[in-house]
Amino acid sequence: MGRNTMMKKLKVSAPAxxxxxxxxIVNIAxxxxxAADLFAFLEALRPYNLLGPLEHLYQLGKQLDLIQDLGQAxxxxxxxxxxxxxxxxxxxFPTSTKEIADxxxxxxxxxxxxxxxxxxxxxxxxxxxxxxxxTTLKVYDEHAFSMPAEALDxxxxxxxxxxxxxxxxxxxxxxxxxPDSHAMSSSNLVNLITWFRRQPVRWLKQSFYEAxxxxxxxxxxxxxxxxxxxxxxxxxxxSMRSLQVGYCRGGSDYIxxxxxxxxxxxxxxxxxxxxxxxxxxxxxxxxxxxxxxIRVYLPGLCTPIKQLALKGLPFDSTDxxxxxxxxxxxxxxxxxxxxxxxxxxxVKSLATAIQNKTIHDLEVLFPxxxxxxxxxxxxxxxxxxxxxx
Numbered sequence: 001m002g003r004n005t006m007m008k009k010l011k012v013s014a015p016a017x018x019x020x021x022x023x024x025i026v027n028i029a030x031x032x033x034x035a036a037d038l039f040a041f042l043e044a045l046r047p048y049n050l051l052g053p054l055e056h057l058y059q060l061g062k063q064l065d066l067i068q069d070l071g072q073a074x075x076x077x078x079x080x081x082x083x084x085x086x087x088x089x090x091x092x093f094p095t096s097t098k099e100i101a102d103x104x105x106x107x108x109x110x111x112x113x114x115x116x117x118x119x120x121x122x123x124x125x126x127x128x129x130x131x132x133x134x135t136t137l138k139v140y141d142e143h144a145f146s147m148p149a150e151a152l153d154x155x156x157x158x159x160x161x162x163x164x165x166x167x168x169x170x171x172x173x174x175x176x177x178x179p180d181s182h183a184m185s186s187s188n189l190v191n192l193i194t195w196f197r198r199q200p201v202r203w204l205k206q207s208f209y210e211a212x213x214x215x216x217x218x219x220x221x222x223x224x225x226x227x228x229x230x231x232x233x234x235x236x237x238x239s240m241r242s243l244q245v246g247y248c249r250g251g252s253d254y255i256x257x258x259x260x261x262x263x264x265x266x267x268x269x270x271x272x273x274x275x276x277x278x279x280x281x282x283x284x285x286x287x288x289x290x291x292x293x294i295r296v297y298l299p300g301l302c303t304p305i306k307q308l309a310l311k312g313l314p315f316d317s318t319d320x321x322x323x324x325x326x327x328x329x330x331x332x333x334x335x336x337x338x339x340x341x342x343x344x345x346x347v348k349s350l351a352t353a354i355q356n357k358t359i360h361d362l363e364v365l366f367p368x369x370x371x372x373x374x375x376x377x378x379x380x381x382x383x384x385x386x387x388x389x
Contacts, residue, residue, distance in 0.1 A: 039058070072354065085110045088303070093124030109134060110134060111138070121151065137172060139176070140176075141178065144175035175195075204233060209236070215239060226249070228254035238262070240266065249274070251275075255272075255283060255284055255286055272309065285332070287327065291330055311336070328353040328357060341367065352380070
């Protein structure tokens with residue numbers, strides 16, 4: 001009798017869902033829309049070792065506190081340290097700051113994320129302006145949505161308000177804006193440029209660079225201390241005539257990418273400061289492109305690079321001596337080379353490369369240059385068989 005009773009207890013202690021495959025349990029978990037219900041479900045399964053990969057989600061849930069209502073500001077101030085950083089995920093901005101409790105403004109809210117919806121088009125500019133600790137703002141269109149014509153003005157105004165807030169903010173250091181259905185206006189760009197002047201730019205999304213490089217009216221572009229890592233250069237048309245790139249990060253990859261776009265560009269003047277993380281092979285690939293670019297101007301086709309400046313060249317004399325001969329077939333009119341090292345072999349190979357060629361304007365800046373090296377360069381650029389300019 002006791003044995004039968006024990007068997008019944010064992011049978012009852014095994015839940016029916018323990019027979020379900022792990023992938024079914026995972027699918028059930030991710031179909032639960034409310035976070036509190038999801039973690040309650042995980043809590044119920046955990047004693048039976050049924051979580052599988054969901055164990056990582058369970059542990060993460062123990063570390064992150066998701067506060068559904070900022071009306072709990074009093075509780076937050078009591079239980080959180082004064083420097084605890086809080087992210088506010090906004091579904092819908094209140095229409096007035098009066099709808100938010102006074103205690104909220106004292107919270108250490110450093111990040112705000114908000115997605116515009118067809119029925120939620122308030123930018124919350126007044127509310128954002130009250131968040132004195134705000135440093136990061138992420139704003140986007142929630143999803144592709146069709147909007148009635150009468151709501152379009154409100155939608156575009158909401159984005160205009162966001163960019164105006166960014167310009168006026170003195171503590172905002174990070175912005176991620178994805179206006180999928182809003183065309184950036186000139187006033188929006190002025191807002192951003194004003195902010196850029198006040199805050200050092202560390203990261204820009206691909207579409208912003210596309211807007212710059214593909215601007216048909218842009219004649220000269222100067223970029224300094226930008227980070228080109230992860231950018232897709234194949235989407236850049238290089239509509240400008242003059243490009244100056246200084247102290248920009250991205251290593252050899254961006255030099256290779258830049259070289260691949262020169263042939264179909266409008267560039268005639270190119271000035272690059274070569275950082276220490278750039279390889280000699282990438283610079284050689286760029287110079288080689290200049291020897292294959294179309295040389296005769298035809299409407300709709302590219303014009304050749306006429307002026308090239310390579311500054312800060314960090315290479316040793318062996319690598320520089322490999323680079324110099326490539327200029328022999330480059331129909332440049334002006335060449336400027338600044339190197340942190342030099343050697344007689346490099347200067348000699350450079351002098352040979354530019355002799356009897358099209359270069360009529362040569363600027364070199366080396367740490368040390370001897371009289372003999374200067375004589376070689378002068379004789380080369382003044383060779384009687386060179387064309388006069």
